Amino acid sequence: xxxxxxxxxxxxxxxxxxxxxxxxxxxxxxxxxxxxxxxxxxxxxxxxxxxxxxxxxxxxxxxxxxxxxxxxxxxxxxxxxxxxxxxxxxxxxxxxxxxxxxxxxxxxxxxxxxxxxxxxxxxxxxxxxxxxxxxxxxxxxxxxxxxxxxxxxxxxxxxxxxxxxxxxxxxxxxxxxxxxxxxxxxxxxxxxxxxxxxxxxxxxxxxxxxxxxxxxxxxxxxxxxxxxxxxxxxxxxxxxxxxxxxxxxxxxxxxxxxxxxxxxxxxxxxxxxxxxxxxxxxxxxxxxxxxx
Numbered sequence: 001x002x003x004x005x006x007x008x009x010x011x012x013x014x015x016x017x018x019x020x021x022x023x024x025x026x027x028x029x030x031x032x033x034x035x036x037x038x039x040x041x042x043x044x045x046x047x048x049x050x051x052x053x054x055x056x057x058x059x060x061x062x063x064x065x066x067x068x069x070x071x072x073x074x075x076x077x078x079x080x081x082x083x084x085x086x087x088x089x090x091x092x093x094x095x096x097x098x099x100x101x102x103x104x105x106x107x108x109x110x111x112x113x114x115x116x117x118x119x120x121x122x123x124x125x126x127x128x129x130x131x132x133x134x135x136x137x138x139x140x141x142x143x144x145x146x147x148x149x150x151x152x153x154x155x156x157x158x159x160x161x162x163x164x165x166x167x168x169x170x171x172x173x174x175x176x177x178x179x180x181x182x183x184x185x186x187x188x189x190x191x192x193x194x195x196x197x198x199x200x201x202x203x204x205x206x207x208x209x210x211x212x213x214x215x216x217x218x219x220x221x222x223x224x225x226x227x228x229x230x231x232x233x234x235x236x237x238x239x240x241x242x243x244x245x246x247x248x249x250x251x252x253x254x255x256x257x258x259x260x261x262x263x264x265x266x267x268x269x270x271x272x273x274x275x276x277x278x279x280x281x282x283x284x285x286x287x288x289x290x291x292x
Contacts, residue, residue, distance in 0.1 A: 008112040009037040014078045015117050023117035023148035028082045037090040040078045042071050043100040071095045101136045108142040115146040138287045148284045155251050160188035162248045163256040165219050170258025174288040178256040179227045188231040194241045212236050242276035249281040256286045
């Protein structure tokens with residue numbers, strides 16, 4: 001754990017498969033870009049492989065040592081990958097036991113961001129690759145949670161980030177992170193307010209549209225002065241949040257959203273909409289909790 005005053009590291013949950021390094025690469029690049037240390041984390045589980053009737057199962061000590069050895073190998077491979085990519089990067093490794101969700105939540109307390117992969121795996125290899133981990137971590141994370149798809153997606157010129165805006169405090173925190181990311185990468189920023197125009201509202205579109213524009217203007221006010229290098233494109237879009245954000249993420253560097261919201265984004269990352277974003281977004285999803 002970091003001591004008070006230490007730089008808050010980027011924490012990366014390491015996939016045991018060395019062929020799946022997209023999330024680790026994203027975390028390493030982010031740490032280097034922000035000049036922060038990187039912490040690679042691997043969580044050991046209890047082996048579930050069965051034994052045939054005549055086989056003598058190993059003792060708990062042998063089992064535990066086998067897990068430790070495998071875990072150390074995973075972390076050593078991850079550290080070697082990172083150092084080859086960024087030789088000057090400060091890297092430390094954590095081999096933990098227990099529930100991956102609990103471990104990552106605890107790590108988020110003193111981290112700048114927690115980074116996970118999103119490819120769905122099976123068995124013990126699912127630890128850092130499933131929304132079954134990402135969603136519960138999101139509900140209690142103390143820092144932004146980044147979920148990176150595997151394999152790496154294709155971006156486009158000009159590079160851009162997308163941020164979902166709804167006027168809430170969570171949305172404001174997401175906008176702050178989105179501006180930071182766009183500034184760090186020299187990218188544009190699309191700020192989307194998604195307005196769901198149902199059949200009962202079709203005859204009164206002017207009021208809701210004006211309110212949406214006001215909230216969108218307020219939420220981005222002041223950030224452009226702090227980040228003059230960021231080309232901001234505020235947009236009011238009619239549609240369903242999952243569909244709109246998924247479409248906007250097609251060639252984006254990242255999609256930034258708050259972990260809770262109101263209006264069109266109510267329950268954004270806690271229910272079916274959140275699962276839809278994680279399953280269908282075509283770029284890294286950065287979920288940002290509100291301060292405190």
